[in-house]
Amino acid sequence: MVKRWPFTGILSDKPEENPDFFNWNRVILRYCDGASFAGEGEDKAAGLQFRGQRIWLAGMEELMSKGMQKANxxxxxxxxxxxxxSILHCDEFRGLFPSSTKVKCLGDAGLFLDAINWYGTRTMRNIFDGTVSLQEVAKNLxxxxxxxxxxxxxxFPENLIANIKTPLFLINSAYDSWQVKNSLIPTNDPNGCRHSHLKCSTSQIKFFQEFRNHMLTAINSFSTxxxxxxxxxSCFTHCHTEHQDLWFAIDSPRIGNKRVAIAVGDWFFNRAESRNTDCPYPCDKTCRNMV
Known part of the structure; x- marks a missing residue:
């Protein structure tokens, strides 16, 4: 039995769940390479091949042949x-279409930061360094x-986003829960902050505020x-677009009474400026479903 992908959030075909994109053609390119479709390396001795970039190109070639080249x-x-x-391949994606096609990109929870962790080292840099080296990603950057x-x-997107020419929208928690667990506090601490922000000490919350400042600084040049x-x-979560309760629901997180789905729609369709920055934790009470 083939398991079907749950088409929710930005992938939903129901207008009450996805008001701006429900009637679009939606395609999922399954992630399988470990380097955001950017690898192009080989370790013959170990019998390993990394072909993320080729997988990306093959996927795009097939989609274009099936009618995507006619998209408005x-x-x-x-x-x-x-x-x-989405960030790495944004301009490449734009290049597939004629200039008359309206093309934009959306990076959800992809703003991984080169941050110093609670213990004074750089976990995320170590992870990325291994990936880039093993898969020979450099040639595709x-x-x-x-x-x-x-x-x-x-x-690291913070070093790329200012130079991307195609319109780009970033969705991220300033306290991204994946980065908290895997980068900022990568091993268990005595009071359990890694697994629940409600158990964090005052000094750990202050540390998270510094991470938030890093993220806001990272988008400064992008904002020009x-x-x-x-x-x-300011919700402790990871990914918004594919989760219905975070994308567009009665109790979805809001910034200035605007849910994620509306913010993205305003930006894509040029209805209004869509630059939404939340106040620092714990002021946002719409994050109650993240507790």
């Missing part, structure tokens, strides 16, 4: 590693970045382009 408008989106993939920084640094937008809230 297109949105490349993804969450987590898929959010990073933008030269606008690799001309000035090393390849590992150029796998009026074509870009964002939704940075």
């Amino acid at each position: 408008q297109a949105l490349l989106s993804g969450c987590s590693a898929g959010g990073l993939a 933008p030269s606008s970045c690799t001309n000035r920084l090393n390849a590992t640094s150029c796998f 382009s009026k074509q870009n937008g964002w939704f940075i809230n």
Whole structure:
């Protein structure tokens, strides 16, 4: 029996769940390479091949042959590693279409930061360094970045987003729960903060506030382009677009009474400026469903 992907959130075909994109053609490109579709390496001795970039190209070639080349408008989106993939391949995706096609990109929970963790080391950099080296990702990273920084640094979105030419929207929690558990506090602490922010000490919450400041600084240069937008809230969560309760529901998180789905729709369809930055934790009471 083939398991069907749950089409919810931005993938839903119900207008009450997905008001702006419910009647679009929606396609999921299954993630399988471990490097956000950017790998192009080989270890013959170990019998390993990494072909993320080729998988991406093959997927796009098939979709274009099935009619995507006739699209009037297109949105490349993804969450987590898929959010990073959407950022990495954004301009490449734009290049598939004629100039008359409206093309934009959405990176959900893909703003992984090169942050110092609670113990004074850089967990995320160590993870990315291994990935970039093993899969030889450098050859597929933008030269606008690799001309000035090393390849590992150029796998971090904070060093890429300012130079992306295609309109881009970023969705992220300023206290991304995946980064809290896997990067900021990568091993268990005595009071259990890693698993629940309600158990964090005052000093740990202050540490998270510094992480939030890092994220807001990271989008400063990105914000100079009026074509870009964002939704940075203060809920301890990871990924919004594919979860109905976070995307568009009665109790979905809001910034200024605006839910994620409406913020994205305002940006894509140019209805209004969509630059949404939440106040610091714990002021946002719409995060009650994240407790």
